Amino acid sequence: MxxxxxxxxxxxxxxxxxxxxxxxxxxxxxxxxxxxxxxxxxxxxxxxxxxxxxxxxxxxxxxxxxxxxxxxxxxxxxxxxxxxxxxxxxxxxxxxxxxxxxxxxxxxxxxxxxxxxxxxxxxxxxxxxxxxxxxxxxxxxxxxxxxxxxxxxxxxxxxxxxxxxxxxxxxxxxxxxxxxxxxxxxxxxxxxxxxxxxxxxxxxxxxxxxxxxxxxxxxxxxxxxxxxxxxxTFIGRTNILEGSITKSAGSYDLQFGSGYSEEMTNIEVPKSDSKADTLNVQISVRPEEFILTEDQTGMKATIVHSVFLGQNTHYFVDLASGQRVEITQESKTSQILEPGQDIYLKVKQDKINVYDAAGELNYTRGARL
Structure with missing residues (x-):
């Protein structure tokens, strides 16, 4: 059998x-x-x-x-x-x-x-x-x-x-x-x-x-x-952001288009794409991969509404570009963020995925933590 x-x-x-x-x-x-x-x-x-x-x-x-x-x-x-x-x-x-x-x-x-x-x-x-x-x-x-x-x-x-x-x-x-x-x-x-x-x-x-x-x-x-x-986008929930990557010494600088950037050490670009110093990319950030921060070098966003689901609260926010994204944060007593409140976002750079401009090839390599 x-x-x-x-x-x-x-x-x-x-x-x-x-x-x-x-x-x-x-x-x-x-x-x-x-x-x-x-x-x-x-x-x-x-x-x-x-x-x-x-x-x-x-x-x-x-x-x-x-x-x-x-x-x-x-x-x-x-x-x-x-x-x-x-x-x-x-x-x-x-x-x-x-x-x-x-x-x-x-x-x-x-x-x-x-x-x-x-x-x-x-x-x-x-x-x-x-x-x-x-x-x-x-x-x-x-x-x-x-x-x-x-x-x-x-x-x-x-x-x-x-x-x-x-x-x-x-x-x-x-x-x-x-x-x-x-x-x-x-x-x-x-x-x-x-x-x-x-x-x-x-x-x-x-x-x-x-x-x-x-x-x-x-x-x-x-x-x-x-x-x-x-x-x-089919497996789980994710946010797709547009950005670019620029070669740096031993790494790539990932630009999110709002002045916010992250150094990425786990990017591998195939030889066919590696001739250009800067490449347009699509960035997949799952809701739990956003970090709320008071650091104003992050992406500025405005709370639109929230959904309380017990252990976690889901927030829908508008970025400065006008794009709406979903973020997930651990629920804390009396700390639900209110609509209209401005926040700043960073990402867990070891968790996100970076794709070519067509969205067909994942440039991100390495095991996730």
């Missing part, structure tokens, strides 16, 4: 339109791997190609050493969990979970043993004799998950499995899914458009746009050093 999935130069077309152009990717054995991106980016299309539900116009998909391009979906030994649960309304919880095992002609004793084991894993044993209509959304999703993994598939595929649940239940279920996946050790490919969900459950994430992987890495890598501006 559990395989390495290797995708080489995969192409998907609908008529003359190419929706996935020569995508290559390796998903490790036992890994929880997430395809993340906005609607229409190709993530579900790719999942359905792995499942065998969509045709392949070029390239190959391997399960370990086995090419599965022409293998029927029913013979790929995959488990699938859908957005709509797709559990049988006329069968009990136990009957739903046993369905795949019965199709595999196992003995009644084997089926009962496997069903009882998986009921404990997904923690729905007390509901085994209930009908689906008498279950909550979270309980139904656990039934769908149990049915998918009780057959001991090589690969578990999950397509937006939590999108029909309310916010609190989504958090509970994503934690449960990750725990269950770790316990059973199945190679899992998970599709979502929810970046927080992806960050919470994944070993690695592929952020997709227009059928192309923009960044592949761990949640920490993608959040801290996103490959381009698209990834920076």
């Amino acid at each position: 559990s395989v390495t999935i290797t995708i080489q130069d995969l192409i998907k077309k609908y008529g003359d339109t190419t929706v996935i152009p020569e995508l290559s990717l390796e998903i490790k054995k036992g890994e929880f791997f997430t395809l993340l991106g906005p609607s229409g980016c190709g993530k579900t299309t790719l999942l359905r190609m792995i499942a065998g539900f969509n045709s392949i116009e070029g390239g190959t998909i391997h399960f370990n050493e086995r090419v599965i391009n022409q293998v029927e979906p029913g013979k790929r030994n995959i488990g699938m969990v859908f957005q709509s649960y797709a559990i049988f309304p006329h069968l009990t919880v136990k009957g739903n979970i046993a369905f795949g095992l019965e199709n595999r002609k196992l003995s009644k004793a084997e089926i009962n043993a496997k069903v009882d084991d998986i009921l404990k894993v997904v923690q729905i044993e007390p509901y085994k004799d209930r009908m689906p209509k008498n279950l909550s959304g979270g309980q139904q999703q656990r039934v769908a998950l149990a049915r998918a993994i009780v057959i001991r598939p090589d690969v578990l595929l999950m397509d937006e499995p939590l999108s029909n649940l309310d916010a609190k239940l989504r958090v509970d279920m994503r934690n449960a899914i990750k725990d269950i996946q770790r316990e059973v050790g199945i190679t899992t490919v998970y599709v979502t458009h929810d970046q927080e969900e992806a960050m919470a459950v994944s070993d690695r994430i592929a952020v997709m746009k227009s059928g192309v992987i923009q960044h592949l890495g761990t949640p920490q890598e993608i959040y801290q050093r996103p490959a381009n501006v698209f990834v920076a």
